[in-house]
Amino acid sequence: MAHGATHESSVKRIWYVFTLLSIATIVEVVLGIIKPQFLVETKFLSMKLLNWIFIILTIYKAYYITWAFMHMEGETKGLRRSVVWTAVFLIAYLCFILLIEGDYIYEVYKSGFVKYNF
Amino acid sequence: MEATVVETGTEGKTWGGGNRPLKASYGKLMMWFFILSDALTFSGFLAAYGFSRYKFIDSWPIADEVFNHFPFLHGVDAPMYYVALMTFILIFSSVTMVLAVDAGHQMKKNKVVFYMFLTLIGGIVFLGSQAWEWKNFIQGTYGAVETKGGRILQFEDAEGKRVGLSDIAIESTQRETLERSSGLWFTGEEETLSTYTIEDIKAGFAANENLRVRIQKLDEKGHPIVLSREESVSTLNSDAVRVVEGANLHRNEYGHPLFGNFFFFITGFHGFHVFTGVLINLIIFFNILLGTYERRGSYEMVEKVGLYWHFVDLVWVFVFTFFYLV
Incomplete structure (x- = not known):
């Protein structure tokens, strides 16, 4: 909630979060294009390491979108x-x-x- | 004497009534709960996608072979560049949205107008991109044939490069589409005819020693299995029954029909959300221009549509991962 005293601008934080989201996306895309052999062939809990990285980065992005952009961090x-x-x-x-x-x-x-298949 | 007890003994406590324990306005609270229910809907779709994918884990299409187009780069293999660009467009329009909300807190009308305008543009560009993506998906690139068992056979040359139907067939003996204007009455719409008949493909394939068939099955490393020349010819001649170009809800040239269905349904449902988001943003945009929120003394409405818009971005982050990357 931005009522009351918190009227100062948070522009700086917004750009900071945008940078984080961009870096995460770039890492995902680069990994998705080159698909390093080691990450594709190594499995953890019967899923490729590469897919684990994708999913973790996705949750990382989701956290920042919800907390910073949707301002969940300021809610009760x-x-x-x-x-x-x-x-x-x-x-x-x-x-x-x-x-x-x-x-x-x-x-x-x-x-x-x-x-x-017949 | 009082007949009814009006005191509950909880006055002044958090849930005693008359206060706002969650410190959020009604509208914002309801927007959050709408978003929650919508998030569960989307996760239902994506989990169903995961279910079908696990079910056919050894024959599912490989996303970067399907989505490898980029505007003005015809024939260039550009896996995922375009969806990555779309992702950036949507994230950026989320940033301008949150900047608009921020400007609203400071009651700077002109800044809100500017950032809302950028957000709208971002949303519209994203929608256009998605339409282009659908167009490519529906049209297809190489074409394939379908077997009696409903599996897809794709073609490649001895070096492992994909080959399109038009490079296989020597000539097309496909008949003309029958239309009402040529005297065909009392029938419904005819199924679209493929460019080549299955016999054209078989003849062309037999004539070119360089061609191989790729079956709808992946090896242990996740690459599609390619048959030898002899197996290719015999499989094609005994099993292939139909030419498949592009994608619809019944079959697609990329592989399992469910892949096409989920693509249309999930990206379509998301695109519909983006579309309604753009509409709502537009309404709010005009309200800002008219000074409605200036008079109201609060730009909370921008904050509420902002929540929805960020949610649309949030969903795309997941769709991007599970449809294009994983």
Whole structure:
């Protein structure tokens, strides 16, 4: 909330955050184009290291957009938690359940119970 | 004597009523909860995309082979440059939006107008870019053929360079599209005919020793499997039933039909959000010009549409990662 005393400009911080977001995006694009062999072939928790980097950078960007641009850092604890926690926990659960299920179906297809290429 | 208890004993406490525990106006609060529900909708779509991708993990199209166009660079392989540019455009319009909100806090009308204008331009440029992206996706580049089992066969030469249908077929024996004007009555719209028939492709492929078939399956390293010349000829002759050019909701030349469906649906839904965002920004822009918020003494309305606009940017960050990078 910008009522009351906080009328001073935060232009500097905005450009700072923009720089951070730009650097993260450039790193993502460069990695996506050159796809270093080491990162593609090394796996962590059965996902490529490269994909982990992409996802972590994405969450990093999402954090800055929400906290700085959407000004979540200035909201009360109650508002912040009711929005962020709800999203984080529900989305994490949804991804967990759907990706496990998708992988299971892949295994069923692969082990030949279903003929799908005839 | 009082018949009803009007005292609750919580007066003055945080949730006792009559105060604003979250210290946000009604409108802003509701915008946050709308954004929350919309975020869950989008994550539902993206999680469904992830589900289908895990399900067909060894045959999913490779994004930087699909999205490799850049304006005025025909035939140049430019993987992801354009989406990266789109991402920057959207992030930048988010920056101008937050600058507009900041100027609003200081009640500087002209600055708000200027930054809102830039935000609008950014949104419109992004929408145009997305339309161009769709055009390329729908038109396709190389073309492919579909097998009886609904799988896609793509073509490349002995050096591993992709080859388009027009370089394979020697001639086109495709018939003319039947139209009502040529006396075809009482029928619905005919399915669009491909440029070449499947027989044209088979004949052209047999004549050119240099060609190979790439099947819709990835090896352990994530590269599409390429068949030998003999296998290519026999697979093409026994399995191929249809020529596929570009993409629609039923099939696409890039691989699994679901890839096209998710692309249209998720980027379409996001584009629709951008479109409504631009409309709302436009309304607010005119209100600023008319001095509505100057008279109201607060630019909070700019802050509220700003929240929505940043959310659209936030979603794009995720779409960019999961559709183009991962």
